[in-house]
Amino acid sequence: MKILQLNAWTGRMKGALKKFFEENEFDVICLQEAVWCDNTLLENFAVTVDQIKELSGLEYDIRGANFEIEAFGTKVMQGNVILSREEIVDSRIEVVHGEVMELRSLEDMEREGYTLEFAKLKNGVTIVCHHGYWLPTPVGDEVTVEVMRKVAGLIKEVGGPLVMCGDLNIIHDFPAMRELDFLRDLTDEYKIDNTLTGLKFGGKVACDHILVSDDVKVKNFGVLPDLISDHKPLVIETD
DSSP, X not given: OEEEEEEOGGGOOHHHHHHHHHHOOOSEEEEEEEEEOSSSGGGGTSOOXXXXXXHHTOOEEEEEEEEEEEXXXXXXXXXXXEEESSOEEEEEEEEEESOOOEESSGGGGGGOOEEEEEEEETTSOEEXXXXXXXXXXXXXXXXXXXXXXXXXXXXXXXXXXXXXXXXXXXXXXXXXXXXXXTSEEHHHHTTOOOOBOSSSSOSOOOOEEEEEOXXXXXXXXXXXXXXSSSBOOEEEEEO
């Protein structure tokens, strides 16, 4: 099973994203900062979840909005998405911080909700997707630790093999990540020192992670060179 982790950066790099999904094949795609709405007007400005779903040929999905906003004559949602080739037999969405609400402007984004998406696949693997609590620094604070403790508690309730993907907005060595030490952090294990492309933030920051339970056999893991977002795509291959 080949799994992609990507902060989609609201799909704004239209041409590059379309080409990427046309040329690459995945069994599961985990997205953060993905966008979708009820009409196609948004597609003139960004690659939407529905377009990614069509380009990737993945039939099943779960979408968790972090916020919604009036734009293009409709309500536009932004949030986390899990797309899967394998049937999703069970799913749920948990709010771990803030609340999912309608924003009056993009300046209100600090009030957005932070969610955790679970998708149990027919093959028995549970996929978890999360966009971490954001601060200007990737070291986090006491709120970051509190939110990650909630995330960890919910994940611990899940039995069987599990893969967690996300732009967690924190690097491995700082306190909030200790809440997830019961999982293998492949970003740390494979010594990835940067998951940003430099389009928005400078410097080396490894804030994107794929974590797995001990019963997941990892065949390959790495960061792809494709410039499709302000974050780099991460890929794991498992048995």
